[in-house]
Amino acid sequence: MMPDQKPEQFSKAKNSPSSPRIGLFVTCLVDLFRPNVGFAAIKLLEDAGCEVFIPKSQTCCGQPALNSGDVENTKTIARQVIEHFESYDYVIVPSGSCGGTIRTHYPEILADDPEWTERAAVFSSKVFELISFLTDIRGISTVQARCEATATYHDSCSGLRELGIKQQPRRLLFSVEGLTLREMDKAENCCGFGGTFSIKYPDISNAIVSEKTEAIKESGADLLLGGDLGCLMNIAGKQSRQGQKVRAMHVAEILANMSDGLAIGEED
Amino acid sequence: MTAIESTFKKRAQAAVANKTLKAAIERTASTAEKKRAIAIAELPDFSNMRSCAKRIKDHVIANLDHYLETFERNAVASGAKVHWARTAEEASHIAVDICKMAKAKRVTRSKSMLGEEIGLPHALELAGIECVETDLAEHIVQLAGERPSHIVWPAMHKSREEIFSLFKSKHEKPPVSEEIADLVLSARRDLRQKFLTADVGISGANFLIADTGAVCVVTNEGNAELTTTPPKVHIVTAGIEKLVPSIEHAFVLLRLLVRSATGADITQYTTFHCGPKRPNDADGPEEFHIILVDNGRTQMLADGMEEMLRCIRCGACMNHCVVYRQVGGHAYGGTYPGPMGAVLTPVFDGLKQSRDLPHACTLNGRCAEVCPVGIPLPTLLRQLRSRSWRSGYEPWLTKANVSVWAQFAKRPKLYHAVSKIASKVIRLFQKNGRIRWMPLAGNWTRHRDLPAPASRSFMQLQRSRHKENGS
Ligand code: SF4
Numbered sequence: 001m002m003p004d005q006k007p008e009q010f011s012k013a014k015n016s017p018s019s020p021r022i023g024l025f026v027t028c029l030v031d032l033f034r035p036n037v038g039f040a041a042i043k044l045l046e047d048a049g050c051e052v053f054i055p056k057s058q059t060c061c062g063q064p065a066l067n068s069g070d071v072e073n074t075k076t077i078a079r080q081v082i083e084h085f086e087s088y089d090y091v092i093v094p095s096g097s098c099g100g101t102i103r104t105h106y107p108e109i110l111a112d113d114p115e116w117t118e119r120a121a122v123f124s125s126k127v128f129e130l131i132s133f134l135t136d137i138r139g140i141s142t143v144q145a146r147c148e149a150t151a152t153y154h155d156s157c158s159g160l161r162e163l164g165i166k167q168q169p170r171r172l173l174f175s176v177e178g179l180t181l182r183e184m185d186k187a188e189n190c191c192g193f194g195g196t197f198s199i200k201y202p203d204i205s206n207a208i209v210s211e212k213t214e215a216i217k218e219s220g221a222d223l224l225l226g227g228d229l230g231c232l233m234n235i236a237g238k239q240s241r242q243g244q245k246v247r248a249m250h251v252a253e254i255l256a257n258m259s260d261g262l263a264i265g266e267e268d
Numbered sequence: 269m270t271a272i273e274s275t276f277k278k279r280a281q282a283a284v285a286n287k288t289l290k291a292a293i294e295r296t297a298s299t300a301e302k303k304r305a306i307a308i309a310e311l312p313d314f315s316n317m318r319s320c321a322k323r324i325k326d327h328v329i330a331n332l333d334h335y336l337e338t339f340e341r342n343a344v345a346s347g348a349k350v351h352w353a354r355t356a357e358e359a360s361h362i363a364v365d366i367c368k369m370a371k372a373k374r375v376t377r378s379k380s381m382l383g384e385e386i387g388l389p390h391a392l393e394l395a396g397i398e399c400v401e402t403d404l405a406e407h408i409v410q411l412a413g414e415r416p417s418h419i420v421w422p423a424m425h426k427s428r429e430e431i432f433s434l435f436k437s438k439h440e441k442p443p444v445s446e447e448i449a450d451l452v453l454s455a456r457r458d459l460r461q462k463f464l465t466a467d468v469g470i471s472g473a474n475f476l477i478a479d480t481g482a483v484c485v486v487t488n489e490g491n492a493e494l495t496t497t498p499p500k501v502h503i504v505t506a507g508i509e510k511l512v513p514s515i516e517h518a519f520v521l522l523r524l525l526v527r528s529a530t531g532a533d534i535t536q537y538t539t540f541h542c543g544p545k546r547p548n549d550a551d552g553p554e555e556f557h558i559i560l561v562d563n564g565r566t567q568m569l570a571d572g573m574e575e576m577l578r579c580i581r582c583g584a585c586m587n588h589c590v591v592y593r594q595v596g597g598h599a600y601g602g603t604y605p606g607p608m609g610a611v612l613t614p615v616f617d618g619l620k621q622s623r624d625l626p627h628a629c630t631l632n633g634r635c636a637e638v639c640p641v642g643i644p645l646p647t648l649l650r651q652l653r654s655r656s657w658r659s660g661y662e663p664w665l666t667k668a669n670v671s672v673w674a675q676f677a678k679r680p681k682l683y684h685a686v687s688k689i690a691s692k693v694i695r696l697f698q699k700n701g702r703i704r705w706m707p708l709a710g711n712w713t714r715h716r717d718l719p720a721p722a723s724r725s726f727m728q729l730q731r732s733r734h735k736e737n738g739s
Binding site: 026028030031032033034035037038039054056057058059060062064065066067068069070071073076077080108157158160161162188189190192193194195197198199200201202203204205206207208209233234236237238240241262264265266267 | 284730
């Protein structure tokens with residue numbers, strides 16, 4: 001780690017020697033658009049007995065470069081993330097697509113670099129998406145939270161298909177007091193975001209997200225939840241354009257009992 | 269933006285605006301999706317069968333030379349003539365030459381995507397030979413002067429009303445009503461006499477059986493049998509990736525193919541052709557030609573795209589693709605549409621011309637999830653994107669945007685300083701937490717609002733909370 005990049009430790013308590021040390025990769029979208037998700041992640045991880053660190057040197061996981069085909073820049077970013085995060089026991093990401101990029105695609109793109117192949121593989125085994133880490137690794141099955149709402153959960157594609165996240169968030173949501181979960185039709189269908197896809201092919205993306213907002217409306221839910229801010233911003237942005245009243249939040253905010261604030265796209 | 273890219277975008281845009289097309293695609297694809305799900309759920313062990321199928325295909329591809337030679341030897345022993353074609357042009361030349369040798373005036377063709385790939389209908393037309401498409405959907409597409417929009421249902425973009433008026437204007441004895449049975453009857457009337465008067469029948473192949481030299485063709489209409497039995501000459505055009513070691517292997521793949529394509533257990537007709545008519549056979553062609561086509565396939569091996577050679581052309585990837593379901597097959601502009609087409613068209617037509625296809629995908633992974641031979645389509649599309657980047661085919665603006673962004677992403681201090689300013693600027697456009705329009709964000713805000721960035725980033729907030737905590 002570079003000397004001027006000393007990580008900032010956020011945890012106050014739970015410094016017991018057995019606490020796993022977590023490097024939290026907040027993701028660029030959470031950092032800029034939805035800081036509350038980062039704080040929710042810290043709370044959930046601390047409640048799960050972890051010590052949380054936030055390396056200052058983090059930026060983005062590199063998806064815009066990776067998905068544009070810019071392998072060289074992706075490699076540089078990947079090496080940088082590995083350098084800054086590999087000293088932690090776990091690297092936790094509150095996003096399925098960034099988690100998938102770091103866990104699945106870093107080893108792939110560094111596979112032709114002998115110096116990094118092994119290092120990337122070891123690193124990737126420590127990387128987890130937030131919610132699945134809580135349930136699958138920390139064995140959490142309930143949370144202390146309250147939220148009076150009828151929620152529907154959108155399965156973001158990378159989380160679902162690259163990381164196998166399906167039941168984990170639902171299981172934890174069941175323990176939230178006052179919350180009713182109602183499945184929308186085709187919850188596993190892509191919302192049409194696809195990162196740069198939404199900007200390169202706005203009309204196709206719009207047609208896809210319109211089907212998603214329709215399914216959400218049909219479900220009768222008043223709260224949309226998901227584990228990926230990109231998808232949530234896409235869907236919430238469409239809902240707001242359509243004048244729909246469904247609020248949108250990241251699942252971590254509900255689970256951390258931080259749901260009384262503003263939803264995505266509400267004035268701050 | 270290249271001309272072709274804008275063409276793709278234009279086609280896609282027009283398709284998205286076309287409600288009739290959308291309804292037609294949705295009807296067929298959603299039925300296929302449901303039926304497939306039921307058929308797969310009924311299988312004792314889909315994932316096991318899939319990995320078995322994958323291994324069969326991988327084995328053949330790894331030993332392609334061996335199986336090609338074995339197939340050729342056995343096919344020749346059965347009396348077939350085997351031809352080799354490196355390119356699409358070579359393949360259609362060979363087919364046309366055979367037709368000319370047979371002095372053919374009329375040929376019948378049963379549905380084959382490879383025939384489309386090598387431009388055979390067009391080559392026959394140029395040679396002045398009448399080419400009759402005998403698959404019902406291909407017949408519709410031919411009458412309409414169009415190209416297939418799906419590899420299993422070539423006419424899925426057409427509504428029943430459109431087909432009725434098409435038949436009314438093109439069939440000698442038009443259909444009496446819009447009822448499906450009447451439409452089918454009308455097509456049958458039109459095709460029946462052509463089946464019996466064709467000089468050459470041309471089919472594709474679903475499997476080439478190496479240890480017997482036989483060719484397996486599956487259909488649901490029986491038109492392939494009528495195409496290949498009455499004429500004196502039968503020509504098979506097949507991609508070299510269709511090889512399997514034996515009939516047992518073909519059946520493993522066939523079980524997956526049919527379920528993945530239509531959700532049925534088996535096709536109505538599963539026919540094996542082995543050599544021409546023998547002395548005591550009641551019927552069959554006197555000449556049996558097999559044209560083995562490479563057309564970029566060995567190049568795919570060399571380019572690290574060999575996984576695509578496992579494709580058995582079931583169409584499941586497009587039925588489950590959110591993009592295909594919105595734009596339909598014609599928007600893709602190549603022979604093969606959907607996710608598999610987005611991989612294959614750059615191979616066949618050149619990446620430069622079709623660089624937008626690998627990008628027109630959200631990388632959601634549904635296609636790979638349903639593919640019966642486990643082709644990692646999103647990975648291959650990513651591969652094509654990076655090849656396009658390396659080859660300099662990406663528009664300069666895309667390159668500039670990504671490169672500038674990457675310069676920041678690689679310098680954390682600069683990144684945070686710049687994003688702080690950017691957030692402030694973007695927030696100037698917000699009203700009630702949303703941005704309805706902003707310069708340079710038109711492609712986003714054309715259809716949806718942009719939630720405004722937070723007034724302070726997580727990193728800023730976190731730092732001040734950290735200080736407050738006095739640690
Ligand atoms: S890529 Fe897979 S799903 Fe698509 S047509 Fe080929 S075999 Fe079927």
